[in-house]
Amino acid sequence: MEINGMTLLKTPYIEKKPSSLRYYQEGVPNIDVDAWTLNITSLTGNSVKLDRSALLALPQFTHHRRMVCVCNWSIKRYWQGVLLEDVLAEARIDTQATANTFLKQTSVGTTDKGVYESWIRLDEALERSTILAHSVDGEPLPLEQGYPLRLIDFGLYGYKNVKGLTSIEVVDQWQLGHWERIAGYALDGTVKPKRYWAVDLKSHQFTQNKGEVTDW
Numbered sequence: 001m002e003i004n005g006m007t008l009l010k011t012p013y014i015e016k017k018p019s020s021l022r023y024y025q026e027g028v029p030n031i032d033v034d035a036w037t038l039n040i041t042s043l044t045g046n047s048v049k050l051d052r053s054a055l056l057a058l059p060q061f062t063h064h065r066r067m068v069c070v071c072n073w074s075i076k077r078y079w080q081g082v083l084l085e086d087v088l089a090e091a092r093i094d095t096q097a098t099a100n101t102f103l104k105q106t107s108v109g110t111t112d113k114g115v116y117e118s119w120i121r122l123d124e125a126l127e128r129s130t131i132l133a134h135s136v137d138g139e140p141l142p143l144e145q146g147y148p149l150r151l152i153d154f155g156l157y158g159y160k161n162v163k164g165l166t167s168i169e170v171v172d173q174w175q176l177g178h179w180e181r182i183a184g185y186a187l188d189g190t191v192k193p194k195r196y197w198a199v200d201l202k203s204h205q206f207t208q209n210k211g212e213v214t215d216w
């Protein structure tokens with residue numbers, strides 16, 4: 001399949017990827033995509049809702065980038081979606097962020113376990129071309145992988161990036177997200193230089209630099 005001039009291949013060894021269900025702490029939500037919207041709130045509290053068709057009307061990008069989990073595995077896939085910057089601009093939100101501007105992400109959640117939340121630095125997320133992905137490897141995201149939308153800042157570990165997203169909010173304070181609260185994971189969540197298992201390469205790889213892994 002060809003998208004945006006890029007030939008999409010199925011991620012190699014995808015069947016060896018750790019189960020996504022283990023990475024959906026609040027339980028996989030039941031989503032009616034026709035009723036679903038992304039709620040976007042500015043620092044001053046103004047809210048705009050975008051539905052799926054409004055998101056699909058924005059410029060679409062396919063990024064072949066590597067996601068890394070703090071549990072030492074990673075996977076490089078073809079993520080398709082829209083830029084965080086374009087989504088904020090569409091909601092008429094100022095994209096001039098500082099070191100004290102954060103983005104709170106909230107999942108749809110489930111009635112028994114609640115929501116999964118994460119706070120990331122907005123300035124760095126924008127610099128790193130953070131995306132809101134609706135598809136992977138040319139197919140809509142499976143429910144357990146974040147349908148209908150997930151945010152991915154590839155410079156950060158998976159736990160900072162919320163699947164089954166329902167709201168993003170510009171805020172002026174960090175708060176502890178799910179894993180920071182229960183397991184003491186770092187608040188900023190930057191990918192660390194070390195050895196990771198690359199599912200798609202079926203090998204261990206070492207990365208020398210912190211942040212997004214771009215060398216393998």
Ligand SMILES: Nc1nc2c(c(=O)[nH]1)N[C@H]1C(S)=C(S)[C@@H](COP(=O)(O)O)O[C@H]1N2
Nearest residue numbers: 020023024025069107116158159161162163
């Ligand atoms: N809503 C929600 N998003 C989440 C999580 C979660 O439990 N709930 N887990 C995070 C973690 S720890 C990782 S590694 C990735 C896993 O993404 P995957 O299911 O595509 O492997 O999702 C992240 N986003």
Ligand SMILES: [Mo]
Nearest residue numbers: 069070158159
């Ligand atoms: Mo993770």
